């Protein structure tokens with residue numbers, strides 16, 4: 163059963179500046195957009211790169227290795243060379259703490 | 265477009281077939297490759313594959329069923345021996361004749377062999393194919409002393425992998441610095457420091473003269489230095505596979521000469537990927553580029569040409585290399601003659617920007633800093649003078665300057 167895990171402080175998340183966090187073996191990228199905080203898998207579905215080290219703009223997260231783009235809200239792979247979507251995780255904020263359900 | 269035959273089932277051949285299928289649901293597409301494997305991308309060979317790590321989707325990008333599902337008639341183990349342009353057909357090594365309405369040569373390159381005495385020794389290897397990588401890995405697991413000849417991208421990736429596998433590694437490079445063809449001197453120095461810190465011995469400015477067999481080993485003679493090793497890997501560049509094209513009378517000069525969309529000098533014959541030398545809009549000259557990017561995207565421009573669309577290949581050059589835990593990306597044209605501005609980005613990361621005499625960003629090198637690749641690409645594309653102090657200031661986001 164998925165559970166809520168406290169992974170960051172809300173104040174750590176600057177707009178469009180992804181933050182890499184871990185829940186056990188699961189690597190997650192947290193991103194603050196205008197309409198809230200989102201959580202997607204941090205590992206690019208193409209080869210191996212951490213998306214939290216990538217460029218973020220207009221709700222898209224770009225892989226730092228071969229520049230595949232993903233939609234942060236839906237996890238959708240938008241451009242080559244990635245073709246597999248990212249997993250997304252529910253996020254909630256309570257008393258300034260960010261939780262993801264994994 | 266009735267039947268398109270693509271010779272060479274590497275990355276460029278695959279990409280051309282895929283792009284053509286997207287544009288034309290009707291075309292008959294035949295993809296002929298001499299290797300026994302379905303198409304794969306080469307970058308993981310000198311990285312994950314040597315290390316025995318999982319390359320993910322980065323090696324065989326497509327599942328085996330993909331080709332049939334997209335109606336791409338992939339034939340592996342099928343080497344084309346000749347082109348008969350007048351008859352509009354190719355002849356395979358097995359003697360089969362296959363007619364075409366259009367032909368795409370995506371034959372890539374092979375590893376350049378060392379031309380010094382002793383280089384034929386079976387302990388002297390090169391790395392180009394998946395089978396080469398498997399053979400090299402098997403040898404590296406015995407932890408020989410390894411001498412890498414050539415301090416370019418592939419040589420250094422092999423050196424890093426061999427070192428990680430526990431081998432004692434020496435690199436011999438004829439030039440005075442590493443990766444001299446693709447990065448400015450300041451970056452070469454950082455790469456040299458990385459390798460030395462991890463225990464790799466570097467001999468720069470040392471051209472190999474001969475390889476001498478010894479009982480149980482080899483001695484590399486580079487004049488001022490002599491290196492003992494049990495295994496030698498030559499990483500001294502690639503030679504384009506142009507024999508077929510030459511025999512068919514196509515214009516060839518270190519690559520098949522094409523226009524900006526892959527059209528060769530012969531009607532109905534095209535070249536895609538690393539084998540093509542084409543006028544590059546950004547570089548302002550004809551170039552044959554050995555990179556994943558060109559193999560990935562130039563063949564799509566060829567597919568558009570096959571469908572009668574005018575849309576030349578026009579990208580800012582980009583390549584990357586992974587050595588130890590470093591990722592280095594090179595964008596545009598960081599010519600050593602340009603002024604280099606260093607933009608710090610925290611521990612172990614930086615962006616280097618190469619400015620021409622007019623203060624315009626023409627190239628960039630990203631050290632563990634892929635985050636800035638897209639803003640750098642925009643700066644380069646903008647082609648206008650930028651303020652050096654602001655470029656060097658990590659507090660100023662690059663995208664504000666583009």
Ligand SMILES: Cc1cc2nc3c(=O)[nH]c(=O)nc-3n(C[C@H](O)[C@H](O)[C@H](O)COP(=O)(O)OP(=O)(O)OC[C@H]3O[C@@H](n4cnc5c(N)ncnc54)[C@H](O)[C@@H]3O)c2cc1C
Pocket residue numbers: 271272273274275276277296297298299305306307308309310342343344345370371372373374391392393418505508536537538539553554555556557559582583584585586
């Ligand atoms: C070890 C290695 C590591 C690399 N790492 C990087 C990297 O990190 N970053 C980067 O940007 N680039 C890298 N590159 C460069 C990049 O992989 C190449 O530029 C790219 O593979 C070129 O693709 P291609 O399809 O044009 O040619 P190739 O990959 O050479 O494919 C051509 C294919 O055609 C086949 N062929 C040739 N002649 C015939 C014939 N007569 N009949 C049938 N088939 C034929 C060949 O067997 C081959 O399979 C690397 C290359 C190598 C070798």
Ligand code: FES
Pocket residue numbers: 206207208209210211225226227228229230243244
């Ligand atoms: S690893 Fe992310 S695009 Fe290749």
